[in-house]
Amino acid sequence: MFEQLGLIGCGLMGGSFALAMKRAGLVKRVVGYSKSPSTTERARQMGVIDVEAPSALLAVSGADIVLLAVPVSATEATLKAIKHLVTPDMLIMDVGSTKRDVIDAARRVLRDHVTSFVPCHPIAGSEASGVEHADADLYYGRQVILTPIDKTSTNHVQSAASLWEGLGCKVLRMTPEAHDSAFAAVSHLPHLIAFALINSISGQQNGKDFLQLAGPGFRDFTRIAASDPKVWRDILVANRHELLDQTKLFRQSLHAMEQLIEHGDTDALEQAIAHASDTRANWRMGSKKPA
Amino acid sequence: MFEQLGLIGCGLMGGSFALAMKRAGLVKRVVGYSKSPSTTERARQMGVIDVEAPSALLAVSGADIVLLAVPVSATEATLKAIKHLVTPDMLIMDVGSTKRDVIDAARRVLRDHVTSFVPCHPIAGSEASGVEHADADLYYGRQVILTPIDKTSTNHVQSAASLWEGLGCKVLRMTPEAHDSAFAAVSHLPHLIAFALINSISGQQNGKDFLQLAGPGFRDFTRIAASDPKVWRDILVANRHELLDQTKLFRQSLHAMEQLIEHGDTDALEQAIAHASDTRANWRMGSKKPA
Structure with missing residues (x-):
């Protein structure tokens, strides 16, 4: 007390x-x-x-x-x-x-x-x-x-x-180092991506129309994009070295899937999606209450 | 009837x-x-x-x-x-x-x-x-x-x-064309990003540990990554031209923010986040029931 x-x-x-x-x-x-x-x-x-x-x-x-x-x-x-x-x-x-x-x-x-x-x-x-x-x-x-x-x-x-x-x-x-590495991957990068995605869509000529069509998947995916600008400006800059390492790995992962899509390599693409899908479906949030 | x-x-x-x-x-x-x-x-x-x-x-x-x-x-x-x-x-x-x-x-x-x-x-x-x-x-x-x-x-x-x-x-x-353009941006790209992010993290040496630390922001951001592999393989390939146009714009938007982070341009970074945050905070899902 x-x-x-x-x-x-x-x-x-x-x-x-x-x-x-x-x-x-x-x-x-x-x-x-x-x-x-x-x-x-x-x-x-x-x-x-x-x-x-x-x-x-x-x-x-x-x-x-x-x-x-x-x-x-x-x-x-x-x-x-x-x-x-x-x-x-x-x-x-x-x-x-x-x-x-x-x-x-x-x-x-x-x-x-x-x-x-x-x-x-x-x-x-x-x-x-x-x-x-x-x-x-x-x-x-x-x-x-x-x-x-x-x-x-x-x-x-x-x-x-x-x-x-x-x-x-x-x-x-x-350790502070292990913390900052982990959260660059599972928190700071997702926020950065969400901000970048919203700006990418809203910057397009038909962006407003596109946004009006978006559904529940988009709603949940972009929820964190509404976060506080000052708070997140600070986080992204404070952890920039770890974050930029993570964006690099993410870009590579995205590029690999883009290549499969471009070449119509449906088997490998399905495998990559299945890997992500299984990983996410089996993930449980670490907490004392159900996710 | x-x-x-x-x-x-x-x-x-x-x-x-x-x-x-x-x-x-x-x-x-x-x-x-x-x-x-x-x-x-x-x-x-x-x-x-x-x-x-x-x-x-x-x-x-x-x-x-x-x-x-x-x-x-x-x-x-x-x-x-x-x-x-x-x-x-x-x-x-x-x-x-x-x-x-x-x-x-x-x-x-x-x-x-x-x-x-x-x-x-x-x-x-x-x-x-x-x-x-x-x-x-x-x-x-x-x-x-x-x-x-x-x-x-x-x-x-x-x-x-x-x-x-x-x-x-x-x-x-x-029109089918307007539909496919819009959903490349607000649905197909978010799914692709979510799959790529999960694979990027889980492919790292400490990826499993990282995932155990992830919280509610990550949970919502990656929910769509658990989607059906065959269904999404088909969608990403069927709409690949529009989708790859959207990934290009997204990469540019991400790159612009990465540059601001790398150079510590906090004012411009805050502005970019504020633009995304305002856009998302004012967004409402088009539906007959509250989002």
Whole structure:
């Protein structure tokens, strides 16, 4: 049980965390700060936070747990803003989709206090953004990846793991490098593809007409294309080396299938589709609840 | 109200059509044929069809309406098998995702009787296949595209339109060419990309580990990758010219974003993502029920 959560960033991810923590009885009080005062006010009105803080630093004052829920490129500036109030007993977590850049920023800014920082990535989210979509169930049943480094306090890692488990999550640990490789493939690349596909279609002369005909397959395939631009700009740039390696492999895979289609090699094409189809049909999302 | 539906292909699409027609009271009797006798038997046991036919020709005997629900490359052989029993009063429809190749086959085989053939594409489906997944609601609320040609009987087109409307569908008409262009972009390309992405990831050394980490975004993005290999092999090859034009545009769009990422041009990248995000967030599926 924590006394006070200092929430920095009261959007979808941060707001949902605050709601879940309260519902689980894991925190007494939430003090929140968002860059936009209207977001902070709205979060208080909605009961997502209890007290509005006028700065990140004041959100951290008196907190025994801090969550950074800001676009990953804002991590460094946020840590700079709060570093004077960080104590060894304070658990600081983030929810960023990339981990190496976030850890680098934490090392640079927090120095010895980097022991307090447990890098987290809950595999949850929504194409909707903003505190209006905050949902106490967002994290329930999902996987959460912790990527502690050598300096991270073991106690804080255990505390973070217990906390996420208390929210109904399945906790995994891995290195920041392994994390960033994996999510380049299964998350960052799919988002990039979805953005590129929408822009490719909408940029065509008949693009609007085409889009009006699209059905449920397209709806699900492109859902992630509606994601927050600032958040995803940061992720794609922060993990660009791994991501560009993945786009290269994807292009090769696409090209191989295009060749089969162009040459009418129906047997090999059917085999390639069957391989994908079997793989996907047998895939189950790692979680505590059914996919 | 039709007397007898001759159903050729008792899988997901055909089976769902039979169930929907019966529920709507639009047909008295369904005689079904599938290439695999066990499918036909299962369809009868499930009440999807009333009578098992031992051949496509016998499924058509006595029918006033015929539905071809087979992979598009099987259209020509199926029409050849039934052509001796086709009459001018018989309404023949298909449910294929490509229209030019199906129409070419119908012209070649049916000749003067091509008047009976109304090419249809209901924008509905599922990554699941087989009669076990037949669902009376599959078509409800969805769009159905009719692509009649000059020779198609106006009465049959009206009859087909009324029938689909009776199943709760929104009926649109367009040329086969416009249909195939649009669906290359909004359906065939997304399927190809989904197949290629799954094969790209699963072909990597750590691919299996990567897949275990994937979350709800990946789940929805790749749902269509589990689609039926024979059905999609046919569609991708049948519409290959339009499809390969679309892959070219998609590659350009992807490349442009990759360049922005590589050069760290965050402003232009955010703009490109925002364009995609706004477009997708404002998109609504054309249907009679909410997306």
